[in-house]
Amino acid sequence: MLKLSFTTLGCPTWTLRQIAENAAAMGYDAVDFRGLQDALDITTTPEFTTDLAATQRLFADLGVAISGIATSARYATADPVEREKQFDETRRNMELAAKLNVPLLRVFGGRVPEGYTVDSIMPALVENLRAIGDEAEAFGVTLALETHDDWTDSAVFARLMRAVNHPRVRVLWDLHHPFRFNAEAPEVTYANLAPYTVSIHVKDSISTADGGYQYVLLGTGDVPIKRMLDLLVNGGYDGYAILEWEKRWIPTLPEPEIVFPQYVAKMREWL
Secondary structure (H helix, E strand, O other), X not given: XXXXXXXXXXXXXXXXXXXXXXXXXXXXXXXXXXOEOOEOXXXXXXXXXXXXXXXXXXXXXXXXXXXXXXXXXXXXOOOHHHHHHHHHHXXXXXXXXXXXXXXXXXXXXXXXXXXXXXXXXXXXXXXXXXXXXXXXXXHOXXXXXXXXXXXXXXXXXXXXXXXXXXXXXXEEEEOHHHHHHHOOOHHHHHHHHHHHEEEEEEOEEEEOOOOOEEEEOOOOOXXXXXXXXXXXXXXXXXXXXXXXXXXXXXXXXXOHHHHHHHXXXXXXXXX
């Protein structure tokens, strides 16, 4: 069975101890950090600076790994000031990841800047990713670029990855986005992204009458998640399947005490 993790996006009020203890009690193998309580950037928190050794002991004692750190860094920019800001955030988190022996760091392409198109910003994105990939090599960290924002078309994403061609720049396939935003069949997305995929985000949703969507418990929506998981497992994917429950951004979503155990139960049923 795939190793299970959840991002802390889904439990924005939990303390570090609650995160670790609930992960262990609910049957998770790991936690993926996307913020801790009021802080979105965990490199600013005592738990990951002055108290880092205690944090490491807590997770080790409970047998829970840290599967990755999810940053806000976005690399589709040609502005040198903005570029350096994204590099700085990534460097801080790569340094922390190295100390924690965490293998993956999530980054974004981000929105295409005003005045550009996907094609015209691509050379800058490629250059930026190659440069930060070289720095990631020194930390022993792999950057996982997420299918998000203006980068959810898997054919475009695959073209980007071929152009970057860097061993430290790989893909975080958010299983929801290419299907929901581009109506891609799982087999198409898998064919394009599988050679580069090192991490996946798992979430389900239903279409709404206004043309949008609403997140729901895994297996109760219309995203063909199980087909995607079967493709990945049969193809040899052995990374984490990370529940991304966006409660930090959507406070009205059901509580993690409900959603997190249901995810484990459904994944065990499917896999």
